[in-house]
Every structure is written in structure tokens, then in C-alpha cells.
Amino acid sequence: MAAPVFKNPVIRWIDHRLPVFSYLHHEAYEYPTPKNLNYWWNFGSLAGVMLVVMIVTGLILAMQYTPHVDYAFNSVERIMRDVNWGWLLRYLHMNGASMFFIVVYIHIFRGLYFGSYKAPRELLWQIGVLIYLLMMATAFMGYVLPWGQMSFWGATVITNLFSAIPVIGDEIVTLLWGGFSVENPTLNRLFVLHFLLPFVILGAVVVHIIALHRFGSNNPLGIDTKGPQDTLPFHPYYTMKDMFGLGVFLLFYAFWVFWAPNALGDPVNYELANPLSTPEHIVPEWYYLPFYAILRSIPDKLLGVIAMGASIIILFFLPWLDRSPVRSGTFRPVFKWFFWILVFDCVILMFCGKYAPEAYWMPFSLEIVDADTFTARVAEVRGIAHDEALTAVGDMWGVNAAAGTFGIKIVRLGQLGTLYYFAYFLVVLPLLSIFERPRQVPLSISKPVLGGGQSVAHATAKSMEKA
Amino acid sequence: MSKGRILLGLTTIIVGLAAVAMVAANPVHHATVHSQSWSFTGFFGHFDHAQLRRGHQVYKDVCAGCHSMSLLAYRDLQDIGFTEDEVQALAAEVQVEDGPDDTGAMFERPGRASDRFKEPFPNEQAARAANNGAYPPDLSLIAKSRAGAGFLGYEGADYIHSLMVGYEEPPANVTLPEGMYYNHAFKGHQIAMPPPLSEDGVTYADGTQATLDQQAKDISAFLTWAAEGNLDERHRTGIKAVLFLVIFTLLAYAVKRRVWADVH
Helix, strand or coil: CCCCCCCCHHHHHHHHHCCHHHHHHHHHHCCEEECCCCHHHHHHHHHHHHHHHHHHHHHHHHCCCCCCCCCHHHHHHHHHHCCCCHHHHHHHHHHHHHHHHHHHHHHHHHHHHCCCCCCCCHHHHHHHHHHHHHHHHHHHHHHHCCCEHHHHHHHHHHHHHHHHCCCCHHHHHHHHHCCCCCCHHHHHHHHHHHHHHHHHHHHHHHHHHHHHHHHCCCCCCCCCCCCHHHEEEHHHHHHHHHHHHHHHHHHHHHHHHHHCCCCCCCHHHHCECCCCCCCCCCCCCHHHHHHHHHHHCCCCHHHHHHHHHHHHHHHHCHHHHCCCCCCCHHHCHHHHHHHHHHHHHHHHHHHHHHCCCCCEEECCCCEEECHHHHHHHHHHHHCCCHHHHHHHHCCCCCCCCCCCCCCEEHHHHHHHHHHHHHHHHHHHHHHHHHHCCCCCCCCCCHHHHHHHHHHCCCHHHHHCCCC | CCHHHHHHHHHHHHHHHHHHHHHHCCCCCCCCCCCCCCCCCCCCCCCCHHHHHHHHHHHHHCHHHCCCCCCCEHHHHHHHCCCHHHHHHHHHCCEEEECCCCCCCCEEEECCCCCECCCCCCCHHHHHHHCCCCCCCCCCCHHHHCCCCCCCCCCHHHHHHHHHCCECCCCCCCCCCCCCEEECCCCCCEECCCCCCCCCCCCCCCCCCCCHHHHHHHHHHHHHHHHCCCHHHHHHHHHHHHHHHHHHHHHHHHHHHHHHCCCC
């Protein structure tokens, strides 16, 4: 590629000595991008925008925040009440975390569906998983900072998970706490790390983009670009497409910030942390719920922690678990179904993480009821005594199909969900790689568009969907 | 897109939404909270200042006897239509400890507009001792901390209103411990706070009939303002932001269409 000639002499002078402008021209302007990217490909740049929003708002919030157990809660309220535009900064930041996770989840599932993790993009995918892990750690630490009830008890529960590690677990927890309980030193270290990690994420994002630009974006057809006829320069085509997507996304973001700023959070966090009073339900933020459900679905603490960790670590190995040569789910008739079940499974797990494990979900009346209420309903419907109903309900997967009462114990539902989650990666994908017969993949990105049906190699591809 | 794919997508969306709705709905709903209509909900919602001033009167005459409101200062009342002089007069009604003076002694002085609302008890122990062992919570954020969880949850104001009007005789099978009251809006139904409001318990300065429901609504609105005083500004800013974003998005879409016109 020829180096660009800059008209501005100052730019030319600088670029000759420090080729930043050539570099930008190469990577952000002429960078060849597949011409068939759909709107699911907007979420990568949206995640980048959210990272910047979080760093900028967070930086300004940190100028007003006091990381001390006696002042943290009130300093946040001071930001809300007395700092000019403080309420806006804080609501942008706290809802921004949820928006960031929504965007990243869509980005991850896009990668899962279109096989963006497959060769030669394995490292790109793994760096992405690392970014996601860093985000989870950062968001958790940030949630502790306002020092509300859920901040404190969330911190207690999560840090306590490390005590499950044999031999050195307790030492690690003491180190995390900086003492023998969640106290001021804990808050201090979480604040410092919450400030540091976003910049680590930023670095990881740069590496993610370098890896991306090595082979370029995957695309909805999942086939390699064959030449200039398959690509478009990044600017203005994708800069403008991303701009439109950004506008739509910001409208969504604005709705939460301006009209439902506290809807995604827990009301209990507007009460000052009180180590002597445990909230009725300790529930993490929505974006952790599926993992919380996996943790709770295993009765043993250590095994639960391992399962939760494994549910993310497994993503690192995904490129070698799915060995199907076809990237895009569009051409994988069986894979497609399992993929959508996985999406649904994650929603179910989220819902299981939200509720008490011993509660019952009654799918026909769309209710969640506690065990007592459920037993009482069974007794009433069957016309039997309470004790008898207790035996009838039992613990056998928590299902009771007595007329009019059908309930699934939340923890059992979570176990089924966990089972499918792991089966998807460890059983379904490896088996599909062997047994699935993918549809014929088009020869190139430009051909099906230019030549209609004839350009596709086989007649079977007639049923192929136009991506 | 093929029909199968559309069908699949739709099914996922419907099932997903149903699941999310269930996540949002409150589980094991012992307490009953009834939704009311409030001036401050909705896209253009804003506080009714006359109502907030009535609510302040209820707070001052009734709640403030036991409940602190430590995050608010008297000057904040200017935001709901009190004049500077009125605020100073209100603040001067209380004596605040200040100091030390030049001799090192603490002294009492009349309150100023910049002082925080005076707390009824010097500390939690004193509050408990005076209230049969129960601690009356600070009311600065009560409307936010008692809201229904989740997107479809109720407003904090709905909860406070339901609690205020929720006192009733206990059912025959419930025996209340000494000093407890029965309230259907309270979790577990047993509450240590005696019914705070009564018909015509306050005399409104603006002549509004002080029914129990009226007082309950006014105090709920006032406490919502106390927890979220910037709500009006937030909604106004939101409208501007959305107008800007709609224009920006339409322009971006037009540009995108134009740029992409020569592709395919």
C-alpha cells in the first residue's frame, strides 16, 4: 500500500519523523473491511465508545469521591446533590456499566454465532475473553465504592469465595481484605484497583485491535475476503455506519440515564453499609446473575467456585472445542438451534441467579413463590394435609405436576441451565464438528451479490439465506 | 431472512421478554403496594411545588419528631418555592451546636440556611431508647431505598403512600407483640412505628383539606424530592438530549445511506 501524501506541510514534517498519520490512515481510513458486515458488527466499536465514556465519567467522579468507609456513601450523595452536573456524571457512569455489558454480551454472542473465534482469529478471541474478565473485576470493584448495603454484602460474599481455595484460601482473603473483615483497607484497595483496571482494559483493547487488523474482521458469511472486490475502506463506509448505530444506541442509553436511572440497580444500595444487618437477599448486578446461578447450582463451595470460573475459562478453549471448518452459523443448520438454546439458557440462568434457590418458579401462572407457599398450593389443589403435600413436593427436581400446580425449584432449574451451558461447549460443539453437514458456503463475498443464485457452487445452496 | 429464521428470532424474543418480565416482577410478594399517579413520573414528569410544600409541612410537624433527614440543608427548600427569607426563618427555629469559640467552648446558635436539617436525636442509641428499641431510619434516601426492584418495580413514593395508609386491625390469628402495629404494606406486616398520620392531623397552610390520603400523598412526594431533588432537571435535560440524538441519528442515517449508495 502506498504511503499517503499529506498536503499540510506540518503534518508531512511530523509524519516523516513519527509516522502516526500514516499509521492512522492505514488502520482507520483505508483499512479494508468486508463489505457485507451487518449491524451485529456495530457492537465492537460501541464497546470502545463505552470504555471511553466510563473512563471519562469515572475520572471526573473520582475527583469528588472519598474512599473511606465513613465518607464514601455521603461523598457519592454529595456528587448527586451538590456537585454541578454530578447527578448526570454518576448516572452516566452507573448505567454506563450496564450498557457496556449489554454491548459486550451482544458482541460476544455475535462472535459465537458467526464463528469469529476460529482460525486465524483464536488469539483475537482470547484477548477478548481476557477483556471481559477484566471488565467483570472492574465492575465488581466499582459497585463496592458507594458503600451501600449491597456494596458491602456483595464484597463480603465475593471476596469470601476465595476462601474456598484449599490451603492458601484464607490467606488470600486476608490479603484482599487488608484485615479480618471487609473494612476500610478493603474499600481503599478496591478503589485503587477500580481506577487502575480500566487502563489495563484500554491496553488490552489496543492489543485486541492489533490482532483484529492482522486478518481483518470476520463477516456474516464467515469466509475470507478474496481481494479488493470483497472489501470497502473503513472510512467513510464503516465510520458512517458505526455513527448511525451509535446514535441509536445513545438513545437507548439516554432512556435509562434520564428516566430510569435506578431501575437496573438494587434499591438496598441506597442504604448505608451496615455490617450488623444482612439484606434479605444478596443479589449481584444483573450482568453477573448467570454466573451466580452456576455458582449456586453446585452444593459444594469449592466445586461451585470452580464451575463458575470454568464457565468463563472454557471460552479460552473454544477455538479448539469447535472444530467445524465452517465459521458462520448461517451455514450450520444444526449448530444454529443449539446456539439459540444457549442464548435462551443464559437468560434462564440470569433469572435463576436473581431468586432464592429454594423458591419455586410456576411457569403457568408466571409466579415465583417460596417453598411454603408452593407446598400450601399443592395441599390446597390436591386436598391433602400440609405434611402429605411436603412429601409430595419432595426434592426430586422440584417438579410437581399435580393438577394446577407445576413448579420448578429455582436451584434445579439453575442446575439444568448449568448442565446445558457446559454441554454446549464440551459436548455439542465437538460432536457437531464431526457429525453436522454444513450447507455449501459461497465462494466469495462479492459473488453471490453480483451473480445471484448461479454464483453459488451447488444447487443445494438455493436454500441458503442471504446474509 | 427466511421465514424459519424470523420465527426462531421472534420466539426467542418473546420467551426472553417473558423471562425478563418475571425477573423484574417482585417474588414472594408478602407486602401489598398500590401504585398511585404522581406528577413526577413519565417523560415530562415534574414535581408539584405546592404538593412538596405541603409534604414538607407533614414532614416538619409529624416525621421530624423521630426521623432525621441528614442529607438535606434548609437552603434546599428554596428549590420547592420557599423564599430566602422564609428559609432563614425556618432554619432559625432550631438551635444548633457550633464552636468551639475563642475560649474553646461549644455554644448554641440559631440555625442558618446552610445548616443540615437538625436531627431529632443525638445518636442511634438515643433514638432507640426513645422509640421502644426501634431505630427510625433517616429519610433522606428512603424513597430510593424502598422502591420496588427492577424495571417494572414500583416507585418509592408508592411504597411510602401504601405504608402511610396501610395500618389496620390485625387479623384474628395474628397476635402482635407489645408496641407493634399491623400494616399490610410492611414486610412481615409488623411495624414498630405507630400510625403517624390521622385525618386533619396537620393544618395545611394553603387550605387544602388534610385527609389521610392527601397527607400520605404529599409526604410521599416530598420524600421523593428529598431523595432525588434533581429529577426535574434530569427530565428536562433528557428531553434535550433525546431531541439532539434523534436529529443526530437521522442525519447519520442519511449520510450512511448516501455513502453506501454506490455499494452492492
